[in-house]
Amino acid sequence: MYDSGKIIAGLLIFVLFVTIPVWYNRGSAGAVPDLELPKDAKTCVLPAAEIRAEHMKLLNVWRDEVLRDGERGTFEVDGKQYQKSLMLTCMKCHTSKVRFCDRCHDYTSVNPYCWNCHLAPVE
Amino acid sequence: MDTNRRNFLKVAGISTLAGLGGTTIVNRLIAGVDEAHAAAAAGAEMEQKAAETIRYGLVIDIKKFQQDPSLGEKAVNACHQIHNVPKFPEKRDEIKWIWMTHFENAFAESPNLYQDEANQTHLLPILCNHCDNPPCVRVCPTKATYRYEDGIVGMDYHRCIGCRFCMAACPYGSRSFNWRDPRPFIENINRDYPARTRGVVEKCNFCVERVQAGLQPACVEAVGDSKALVFGNLKDPNSEIRQILKEKQTIQRNPSLGTIPSVFYIV
Numbered sequence: 001m002y003d004s005g006k007i008i009a010g011l012l013i014f015v016l017f018v019t020i021p022v023w024y025n026r027g028s029a030g031a032v033p034d035l036e037l038p039k040d041a042k043t044c045v046l047p048a049a050e051i052r053a054e055h056m057k058l059l060n061v062w063r064d065e066v067l068r069d070g071e072r073g074t075f076e077v078d079g080k081q082y083q084k085s086l087m088l089t090c091m092k093c094h095t096s097k098v099r100f101c102d103r104c105h106d107y108t109s110v111n112p113y114c115w116n117c118h119l120a121p122v123e
Numbered sequence: 124m125d126t127n128r129r130n131f132l133k134v135a136g137i138s139t140l141a142g143l144g145g146t147t148i149v150n151r152l153i154a155g156v157d158e159a160h161a162a163a164a165a166g167a168e169m170e171q172k173a174a175e176t177i178r179y180g181l182v183i184d185i186k187k188f189q190q191d192p193s194l195g196e197k198a199v200n201a202c203h204q205i206h207n208v209p210k211f212p213e214k215r216d217e218i219k220w221i222w223m224t225h226f227e228n229a230f231a232e233s234p235n236l237y238q239d240e241a242n243q244t245h246l247l248p249i250l251c252n253h254c255d256n257p258p259c260v261r262v263c264p265t266k267a268t269y270r271y272e273d274g275i276v277g278m279d280y281h282r283c284i285g286c287r288f289c290m291a292a293c294p295y296g297s298r299s300f301n302w303r304d305p306r307p308f309i310e311n312i313n314r315d316y317p318a319r320t321r322g323v324v325e326k327c328n329f330c331v332e333r334v335q336a337g338l339q340p341a342c343v344e345a346v347g348d349s350k351a352l353v354f355g356n357l358k359d360p361n362s363e364i365r366q367i368l369k370e371k372q373t374i375q376r377n378p379s380l381g382t383i384p385s386v387f388y389i390v
Contacts, residue, residue, distance in 0.1 A: 063279075063281060067277065067279050067281075068269065068279060070271050070272070070273070070331070070335055072332070072335045072336060087314065087315065087316075087317065088315060113320075116320035117280060117317045117318050117319050117320045118317045118318075119207075119312060119314050119317060119318060121314070122314075
């Protein structure tokens with residue numbers, strides 16, 4: 001191989017360069033986000049595992065039912081009535097968007113556009 | 124080649140027949156399916172018609188707004204406050220759900236040559252007419268604006284792509300476009316109702332969130348017992364709004380367009 005020294009050195013530099021994200025985030029990338037759960041509410045509208053996986057779909061279902069079908073009635077969970085509403089139900093318990101919503105969304109690098117229009121509670 | 128002219132013609136003839144016959148049969152089948160669909164749709168429509176016992180409407184008494192000009196301000200402020208309608212410094216950015224205007228602007232079809240003094244000097248409120256035959260709904264490419272079964276023409280801002288076809292279609296100018304981010308221009312934020320984002324069209328929603336929960340629209344509540352605004356079910360012959368419509372002559376905006384508004388004016 002001609003110029004093997006230069007080629008191997010170049011390849012090494014290239015590999016180091018493309019793996020920068022791995023080196024740079026070494027150690028810190030695995031930390032699971034620490035959510036602040038509501039203090040006075042014990043139950044959510046769905047079990048924790050389900051709401052964690054399905055909350056975005058549930059919000060879409062609520063939106064379509066309320067807005068498009070005009071079904072604005074409440075539903076009952078553990079004897080308590082809830083409205084189908086992000087601002088009037090979710091955010092009444094989860095009073096901090098920054099310490100609840102954003103932590104997971106930042107971690108998983110998703111940017112939901114809910115808050116372009118919807119108003120988060122004052123923090 | 125062993126194909127002679129005679130055999131070629133036979134094959135060609137049979138293929139043509141098969142092709143023609145085939146398409147007719149396929150068309151027949153498609154037509155049959157369509158008929159079945161149409162029958163099912165007609166059935167559903169009949170049911171819906173029967174269920175349609177509500178059509179919300181509003182009667183606006185112009186005389187009362189002339190006698191007490193503060194009523195108009197009250198109604199507009201209540202609406203804009205409750206729905207987080209922004210107040211932009213420049214007129215070209217203006218967002219409005221309900222606003223006060225001159226008689227000749229609201230009723231361009233009425234004879235306005237020798238106007239009475241009261242109408243010359245006073246303003247009257249105008250808002251979305253929640254038409255029975257809404258042109259905005261017909262043109263919306265994403266169905267972001269639609270008509271509820273109770274007659275309210277609503278908006279789903281999640282779907283609005285900001286094409287502004289509805290603004291071109293609405294003959295009443297009831298719709299406003301968010302050219303800028305409205306959030307910094309909302310004076311008193313109401314955290315029980317969402318705001319809007321840049322790039323969507325917005326308009327009066329007849330307080331659908333209140334009406335469908337059994338409340339009166341914010342503007343009607345704001346004018347109190349003056350009866351300057353009366354809201355109710357137009358399909359209920361015993362409702363207050365129908366009594367008023369029975370007793371008093373009312374006019375509507377641009378009736379010749381055939382949009383069939385749900386908002387009536389007592390002149």
